[in-house]
Each structure stands twice: as C-alpha cells, then as structure tokens.
Amino acid sequence: MEGIVVLGATGSIGVSTLAVLEQHPDRYKVIGLGGHRNIDLLARQIRAFAPCQVAVAEGYAEPLKRLIEDVASPPEIFEGGSGQVRLARHPQADRIVAAVVGAAGIEPVIAGLRNGKTVALANKESLVMAGALLIDLARQHSARLLPIDSEHNAVFQSLGDENPADVDHITLTASGGPFRTRPLSEFKDIALEDALRHPNWAMGPKITVDSATMMNKCLEIIEARWLFDMPPEKIKVVVHPQSVIHSLVTFKDGSTLCQMGVPDMRIPIAYCLGFPQRIASGCPHLDLTALGQLTFEVPDQRRFPALGMAYEILALGGGAPAALNGANEELVSLFLKGSIHFTRISSVLRHLVNHLKHLKTTAKAGDHSFLLCLRQLEDAFRADAWGRSFVTEQIARNDHRRPDPFLMG
Ligand code: NDP
Numbered sequence: 001m002e003g004i005v006v007l008g009a010t011g012s013i014g015v016s017t018l019a020v021l022e023q024h025p026d027r028y029k030v031i032g033l034g035g036h037r038n039i040d041l042l043a044r045q046i047r048a049f050a051p052c053q054v055a056v057a058e059g060y061a062e063p064l065k066r067l068i069e070d071v072a073s074p075p076e077i078f079e080g081g082s083g084q085v086r087l088a089r090h091p092q093a094d095r096i097v098a099a100v101v102g103a104a105g106i107e108p109v110i111a112g113l114r115n116g117k118t119v120a121l122a123n124k125e126s127l128v129m130a131g132a133l134l135i136d137l138a139r140q141h142s143a144r145l146l147p148i149d150s151e152h153n154a155v156f157q158s159l160g161d162e163n164p165a166d167v168d169h170i171t172l173t174a175s176g177g178p179f180r181t182r183p184l185s186e187f188k189d190i191a192l193e194d195a196l197r198h199p200n201w202a203m204g205p206k207i208t209v210d211s212a213t214m215m216n217k218c219l220e221i222i223e224a225r226w227l228f229d230m231p232p233e234k235i236k237v238v239v240h241p242q243s244v245i246h247s248l249v250t251f252k253d254g255s256t257l258c259q260m261g262v263p264d265m266r267i268p269i270a271y272c273l274g275f276p277q278r279i280a281s282g283c284p285h286l287d288l289t290a291l292g293q294l295t296f297e298v299p300d301q302r303r304f305p306a307l308g309m310a311y312e313i314l315a316l317g318g319g320a321p322a323a324l325n326g327a328n329e330e331l332v333s334l335f336l337k338g339s340i341h342f343t344r345i346s347s348v349l350r351h352l353v354n355h356l357k358h359l360k361t362t363a364k365a366g367d368h369s370f371l372l373c374l375r376q377l378e379d380a381f382r383a384d385a386w387g388r389s390f391v392t393e394q395i396a397r398n399d400h401r402r403p404d405p406f407l408m409g
C-alpha cells in the first residue's frame with residue numbers, strides 16, 4: 001500500500017484526486033487530508049477515507065471535531081500552515097498531492113521535497129514563486145516533482161525518456177477561456193459571473209479567473225521553464241479551444257509528440273498517482289470521430305497582455321515572478337469580491353512589470369535586491385509581499401471598479 005497525503009483535499013483538484021483514489025482501495029492508503037475552511041466536506045472525506053492526520057485553517061479544529069464526534073478512530077487535527085507542513089512530512093506518506101491554491105501552498109511543497117517525497121504538484125504558484133530553489137531542493141533530497149497541471153503533464157508524458165538535447169521547443173495549449181472571441185470593445189461589460197464560466201474545465205474560482213485573463217498561461221510558461229529546464233524562448237503557446245491536445249513537444253528532427261484526452265483533471269492526476277505505472281482514472285476515453293475536428297489559433301496578445309508578461313518577468317528573473325504571482329493573487333481576490341473591474345487585473349500587472357523593469361535599471365534596485373536575485377526562499381516571500389503591497393497602493397490611487405480605458409484599445 002502506498003501512503004498518500006492530499007493537501008487542498010476540499011478543492012476541485014483535491015476532490016478529483018480522491019475520486020481516483022477511491023477506485024484503487026487496494027493500492028493506496030490516505031494518510032492525511034489537508035483542507036482549510038470547508039470542514040463540512042472535510043468531515044465527509046474523513047468518514048470515507050479514514051486518514052490518521054488532518055489539517056485545517058486556524059480556529060477550525062474544534063468545529064471539525066464536533067462534526068466527527070461519532071467517528072470511531074478520529075484523526076489528529078492540526079491547524080494553520082504548520083499543520084499542512086506536518087502532513088507533508090508524515091513518515092508514512094510516499095506521495096503528496098499538492099493542491100492548495102496560491103502562495104499558501106509553497107510551504108508544504110517545500111516540506112515534502114525536503115523529506116524526499118514524490119510531490120504531485122497542482123499548486124503551480126509555488127514553482128512560479130521559487131522555481132529554481134524548488135528544483136534544487138528536489139535534486140538535493142532525491143525527491144520527485146510530478147506535474148498535475150494538464151499541460152505540463154502532457155509535456156512530461158511526451159518527453160518520456162527522450163534526450164532533452166533533442167527537444168527543439170514545447171508548445172503549451174490554451175483554451176482561450178471564456179473571452180477568446182469577445183471583442184475587446186466589450187471587455188468593459190465583463191462581469192464576475194462571465195469570468196467564472198469556463199467553457200471546458202470545472203475548476204476553483206482563482207484559476208478560473210486566471211484562465212479568463214490568461215494569467216494562467218503566463219504562470220504555466222514560468223512553471224514549464226523550471227519543470228523542464230526550458231529556456232523561455234523555447235516555450236510557445238497555441239490557442240486550442242477544444243482542450244483535447246494538452247500540450248506538445250517538438251524534437252529537432254521535426255517530430256511533434258503530444259498527449260490527448262478528454263478535458264478532465266482525473267487523467268493527469270491518475271498519471272501522477274500511478275507513475276511510473278498507469279492506473280484507471282475513471283474518465284471516458286477520447287472519441288475523435290465524435291469530436292470531428294480540432295482547431296488552433298495564434299493567441300491574441302492585445303486581448304490577453306498577461307501572456308507576454310511571462311517572458312518579460314522571466315527575463316527579469318530573481319523575485320520578479322513571485323512579485324507578479326503575489327500581485328495577481330491579490331487582484332483576483334479583489335475581483336472575486338467585486339472590488340475591481342476585470343480589466344484592472346491585467347492593467348495593474350502591466351504597471352507592475354514596467355515598474356520592476358524600471359527598478360532594475362535604477363540605483364533603487366539595491367533596496368530591492370530580493371526582487372532581482374533569489375538567493376533563498378525568504379527572498380520569494382518578500383517579493384510576494386512586495387507584489388501584494390504594490391496592488392494595494394495602485395488600488396488606493398483611483399477607482400478600479402471602472403474598466404481600464406487603455407486596455408479597451
Ligand atoms: P480550489 O479553490 O477548488 O481549492 C483550493 C484548495 O485549497 C481547497 O481545498 C482550500 O480549502 C485550500 N486552501 C485555500 N487556502 C488555503 C490555505 N491558506 N491553506 C491551506 N489550504 C488552503 O482550487 P483548485 O483545486 O482549482 O486549484 C488548486 C491548485 O491547483 C491551484 O494552484 C491551481 O492553479 C492548480 N490547478 C488546478 C486545476 C483545476 O482544474 N482545478 C488545473 C491545474 C492546476 P477550503 O476549500 O477547505 O477552504
């Protein structure tokens with residue numbers, strides 16, 4: 001039996017992971033479940049999977065205990081970030097599914113890697129924040145990072161045992177999100193419910209908004225840069241609205257390999273749980289004749305300025321990706337609360353990238369060395385905090401509930 005810890009168990013990826021795990025009761029034992037505030041769902045998961053340890057947000061342990069009073073052997077319950085870390089370090093945990101959303105997910109990822117675990121990574125934000133350091137940690141501790149993110153999972157599968165030197169480039173596919181065909185002149189009318197309606201994938205709210213701005217693809221370019229040690233200029237993006245080809249690898253002889261499947265995260269999750277073997281995911285198989293055709297488009301950089309920012313931010317290096325990621329998280333959270341207009345996400349991020357470029361060329365850079373050079377994890381946390389306060393300052397300046405006039409072209 002393999003011991004599994006699922007962090008972010010109550011989220012979209014977490015629930016899909018448990019749906020795969022329950023098909024293989026003879027193969028996996030759920031050791032730990034990390035949730036945050038959704039303790040009703042966590043209580044049901046505890047009854048179904050009987051983990052020995054559970055982590056929740058500060059203040060949620062007592063209410064959870066009351067919900068599982070009648071459970072014969074209840075799990076140990078920990079609170080807060082340190083609780084997630086304890087789960088990730090559990091001696092019986094062989095694989096950690098890291099599916100917390102946002103920067104909060106990085107500490108348990110680090111703990112898993114430091115303890116030599118196989119980390120099935122959905123939490124792309126941790127690689128964006130500190131990719132170089134995480135890859136180093138994995139190497140030092142002989143830990144394995146397996147990508148759950150569907151595009152990276154497709155690249156990982158397509159690379160197989162090929163010689164990395166034979167790769168010419170990789171192509172990440174992007175659905176284009178809900179606003180792929182909406183005229184730019186109508187972006188001013190975008191409401192929260194429009195942004196939360198993704199055409200192909202059912203996901204948590206943060207990544208759904210990231211897909212609508214295409215910030216998700218920006219984060220994924222950065223994620224790919226570290227996962228596959230790929231120079232940014234060798235990472236391309238193509239819009240593929242059907243989300244059936246999950247990404248492609250082109251080799252120097254002109255061969256292109258890809259991974260295909262129905263758009264359901266249980267497939268990459270099952271791959272990461274089973275690796276190096278294959279296990280059933282419970283997903284229907286692809287029926288190409290039913291699909292009829294697959295289409296591809298060049299991404300529209302004017303509509304989705306976030307895409308280009310990936311390359312600019314990678315060129316800046318250091319803590320710049322962590323700053324961008326922190327700022328984006330802050331902006332998405334403001335948008336989800338109805339405090340800013342959709343178009344402000346991209347425009348504030350644009351300002352941030354410009355400001356970082358300016359900092360790099362001025363004497364002021366000395367005060368912000370953590371933004372330009374990532375020596376230790378602390379630098380990534382400081383850069384993240386800097387990005388968040390940049391957003392707070394920008395929002396305080398004027399009314400960001402109105403659409404951004406510049407983005408409207
Ligand atoms: P959800 O919003 O559905 O779930 C987030 C999970 O994280 C929940 O279990 C939530 O707990 C928990 N959580 C939130 N804040 C904290 C915190 N501070 N500490 C610990 N746990 C916390 O997100 P998704 O499942 O959609 O996404 C998870 C990650 O996977 C993201 O990084 C995303 O980018 C990535 N990903 C997701 C895909 C998808 O299809 N959904 C595809 C590819 C990548 P609770 O609900 O109990 O409060």
Ligand code: MG
Nearest residue numbers: 149150151220
């Ligand atoms: Mg993805």
